[in-house]
Amino acid sequence: MTAKRIDVKGIVQGVGFRPFIYRIAKKNDLKGYVKNMGNYVEIVVSGKLNNIDAFLSDLKLEKPPLSKIDNISIEDIDENENLNEIYGDFTIKLSDTSKIEEEGTIPPDISICDECLKEIMDKKDRRSDYAFTACTNCGPRFTVIEKLPYDRENTSMKDFPLCKSCIEEYKNPEDRRFHAQATCCDICGPELFITDDSGKIISNDICDAVKFLEEGKILAIKGIGGTHLVCSINSDKSVLELRKRLNRPTQAFAIMSREEYLDLFSKIDENELNMIKSPKKPIVALKKNELYEKYFSEHVSNLNTIGVMLPYSGLHYLLFENTDQIAYIMTSANLPGLPMSIDNEQILEKLENIADYFLLHNRKIVNRCDDSVLKEINGKMELLRRSRGFAPEPVEVNYKKIKNNSKNILALGPELNSVACLVKNNKFYLTQYIGNTGKYETFNYLKDAVENLIKITNTNKIDAIVCDLHPSFNSTIFAKELGEKYKIPVTQVQHHESHCHSLMGDSDIFENNVTIAIDGLGYGNDGNIWGGEVFLFKNGKIERAGHLEEQIQPGADLASKYPLRMLASILNKANLNVSEIIKGYNYFSEKELKLILFQLEKNINVSKTTSTGRVLDSISALVSLCFERTYDGEPSIRLEALANEYTGEISEIEKLVEESIKIENNILDTTSLVVKSLEMLNNNEKIEKIAYFIHIAIADGLSKIAIETAKKQSIEYIGITGGVSYNKIISERIVENIKKESLKPLIHKRIPNGDGGISFGQAIGYLLNSN
Template identity: 40%
Template sequence: MPKTIRITGIVQGVGFRPFIHRLATELKLNGYVRNLGGSEVEIYVEEDDIDLFLELIMRRKPPPARIDEITVLSSRSIGIKGFHIMESGREMKKPSMIPPDFGICEDCLREALNKGDRRYEYAFNSCAWCGPRYSMMFTVPYDRDNTSMRDFPLCDNCLSEYNDPGNLRRFHAEGISCPQCGPVLWLEDERGRVITERPIETAAELIDSGKVVAVKGIGGYHIAALATDDEVVSELRKRKNRPQKPFALMALDLNVASSIVEIEGVEKLLTGPERPIILLKKKRSRVSDLVAPGLNYLGVMLPYSALHYLLLEKTKDKFLIMTSGNLRDLPMCRDEESARRELRGIVDYFLHHNRRIVNRVDDSVLRITNGRITMIRRGRGYAPMWFELPSKLDRPVVALGAELQNAGAIAFDDKVIMTQFIGDTDVYENLLELDRAIKFLAGAYKVELSDALCVVDMHPEYKSRILSEGFRDVLEVQHHHAHLLSVAGERKLKKDRIVGIAVDGIGYGADGTYWGGEVLLIEGGDLRRIGGLKHQPMPGGDLATLYPVRMLIGIMSTFMTDDEICSFLKEKNLYKHLPNEMKEAELALRQARGSIRTSSLGRFLDSVSALLGICYKRTYEGEPAMKLESFAENGRLLDEIEIKGSDVLDTSYLMKSIIESDARKEDLAYTVIYQLGRGLARIALKEENEVVFLSGGAAVNSILVRGIEDELKREKVNLLLNERVPAGDGGIALGQIMAVLMRG
């Protein structure tokens, strides 16, 4: 009896239909293969015996393909002869993954570097196994007509390859093109004058001469500049209003990358199809100290398109700053008009191309946390691949995430599809991006938003909540509750009882105070705080986040008199790091007596960073604590510095101990972070459990994680932390959806 086979996973946009065609022809099967409207593939075969066919599908599938499920159904014969690739259907039988963008494969790069190949130095070379997917999709299924490649009809040579079953990488590969029929590049100066001759070579020469060039890439614009010239880096910081935040680097290949950072153990990740930025330990090199001031790490990625490779190859250094092309806090530019408008004054030249970027996708960022690969930002190469829930939802869900470094999600049945990294949704343009991304995913997966439950963060002032106004049913989920459940969500775990540690900047607590250093117990849908850091005054609210000396004043006010604090600030010259110096310090002291209080681990680490003279002003998210971690890596554990408290860790005592100690600052920094980890773990161990969850923005701090893990190991308790979604607010949406599932 004939069979209909439906395959879900990443099976569109990866050369899967041509692969099935070749395999079925080899086995002399009759039937067809086609894409369907849920990003799945449908195969029909006239033959009854398909065991070998199914076995070979699993064994030989294209490199970027991922098979999640194969369903086989009996069918009626339609009398088809031979095997065919049929026109795509629009119906959705089973949902499947929208393919992410893939980095250029070795074969395509080899062609672009081969003088005898017709695609020599072609910046947009791709095949069935690599190239942009999600960033150029208007809708599903993944056909050329549904992507921005529809603007480029295939030439005779490319059409011949497209129709040739013997062409392994280009037979029915929807995104292919060549210099005769594909997108074109041009260089433009800030006045709009166009340079069409040798645009890549000219751009490289300009960069080498110290100019800054905006480069239109796969998911948006980058800003490219020399990373070895202090004057160039300093000027770029002024133009971009980015005084301290590190710049990412792009290196030509592993050899070049290994000359500036330690790459041992991450080579496959650097060269894989995702091509993320990875934060890696600096080596002594020609990289300017201004690229990542105060940090021991550089964010490095390898080229993920022929365009990037060809540009780097023609520069003298073979590596460049390659940072997001945007105005501060705004979305990355994705078209020529926005680039000209927003990047004028920042860049000197623009390297444009005429392929439309449909979905903005930022580079993904990973780091190594105490030996584990963890995610900081989930974008290109990963989004919008889905996560599977441990059981099915009763209805569709839309999760709006939190506020900073945000991503949203949609969910239906047992699937969660997170948006790519969006950014800070207290910025209107980013809020629009979140709305747009959610609507795209809902449309692709046939999710009726009018039927969906909307989940938001409990914080009443988060701007992401604005998007919930069009929904009939809205559920609030506490911030740290969602953090911990995101750990369960990425592992497909549904536990009746979860013990977890949530550590971050600030989240609105279930008791109306501001949390950020908590040990929590989750039982079913209920959340209980069982311990954490002592709540400390936060003089001036957000000002204490911006100026850590304010937070330090608030903490000192719990164990010192006003006169003692003022004398200490003068003795250490700390008052000079407030905009209005002693007047502001005295105001902060008065505010501390009646200010909001927070148990935030992030804010406590910020205050230690200021006390030790490491960072006095936060110019980007997490800066004081990040610089403290880098500084602490050269330190050792001091036994005399302890943290006291049973259920509540006395951070006032800890701060007093630091102030009174004459130990090396590096040792103090290391000890504080490590002991906070141990203290939180001790509280968690009071609730007998075989595993402890860890999440929140500070959960990527290696020293903190080491302290937690060392303490848990004494009792043979395992630690689980985020690895596939960000531990920070970029993973909150997944946890929000898990909260719906847990409530039943």
């Protein structure tokens, strides 16, 4: 007889790990116990040595699909203790939190599993039509947990004591629902109800919700980790009404559809299909196909892509029952820039004028979690938003300088698309998507999310805080407040350096590299605004090696809001007759235009910017595509969609680009690119061609600077990061250019390219530069 103590660390809670251990212990004829220790699982087994070996091999090879083992430590137990007598059987012991050490991991939410779904659809099953059906293999995790360990009393399921049948399942180690913390049924679990806009309950039947949707009504639907505004996609009337009520004139809506319908309206490839079907069930930006228009209109998405997700909970599947709707608009229920509403009262209050009816339930959402969004670029699924299904699972970095980190670091990110990051050892815990922390409500959400992250990772001290260099970001001010309050050092890291560090951490490659970091805006080391940067990372030091030409941004944020201002500014720099050209657009009043020109002439409230976004914006205005940005990146996002319509010869554009690119001292002249675009417009070239031209020109110009820098330094890696790297045309062109030179491209895989990856990069940058 031998006895061993086995500690397993990793994602081992809320994924059916203990029943699995129970089963393999029984199978191998072992005695002992398994116990949840809050952040790891402790197992004691006693039996024949070869059985223990078989047990260990089962543990590694057959572990539950959603679990993740980071570390197994095995220790012999003194044979003199007669363990066989102490452990007469193999048992699952109650959780023990007395030994909680710092590290712990809660799994993200997991979409409903096939077995649970089957039960919902089975009219004879006791869970038939029950929206909250879940088991150890599926259901909410992160969004219902208040603290560790992941036991029912620490989740919002504590409000729903199990009924007799559910207890039997919960206590039976052979059952799929053994210790399934989110399990419930229609007798004991959360209940759905439908209210009108006054909050009066008018039905408890989800079929009525489907009926309202079919009638063209707008519904607020509280789901698992968040709330959606939902309407039928069949009639433009509902879609346009939703746009009007949300004051969201153009930003594409995401839709929810069924797997079997995807081919009807999209061109989906294998990568995309695997991602959209995965248990994470994110939104995937799919290419529209030729038949798209047959099903939905431009009013759903005016881009060449459409964001689609599949149902991920029982509730969602039930919305597709007894209806011929092939998709619904499913957009997060919030006013632009504000956090999604999650509690019933707030939903009713904030969405009173937006939704006609409310499909709600009585389970509390503890952690709000927006849908994640991915897009395929360069053949890889890249994260536009890393949230539900991903958070709070940590990202590991194994680079030697980071692997042995012993500090707990809190990085607070930038301002837009904010995500915070907590680092413990070599694990980077990113919060769910937070949003625009320039808004007070969203800023508070950031604070709450950080607090929750600290709680659910059992963190009891922070050693360092990292934030952006921008002096007026709320996150910067918050970082300084926290630092002062808790006497923790605060380090400010430049925005684009953080983008570069984020890419290195993402790929876990810290070799010397050149990285192109392109986006809308970041506060530069010189006090100007950056956003079209080429960095050289050499021997552990990062420096700016090249960039786009500096342009004047007139009126601070106004120039981002009204892209015609950027066009005016760049043409002004080119000494063209700006007044006449801009007047032609008939957009600004005479007085306003006069003030803008006055502002440019006298340098009143202007900043210098090397932003790639602002150059693309100016072309978006030049071709009369977009004069007002109503959502992040709108002018350039729509310009990319337009460029995709270009059907002419690529070689023709390449030739034009080659003639137009001017680089001096590693600075790409953007004025002449804009002037060239204006010439093309004046020569009645198609606007698709102009749009395509500027994309290739920027891609080739930046590639040239990066490749030359790399070659001069004998560097083989060239990376691409920043929000503009979501632009498929620019990104794929740059990667193509890199490959042509037999250099190695670095692209994002695990971390968002955009500002959602900044906090991660801030933390990496801090670690690289400390000690």
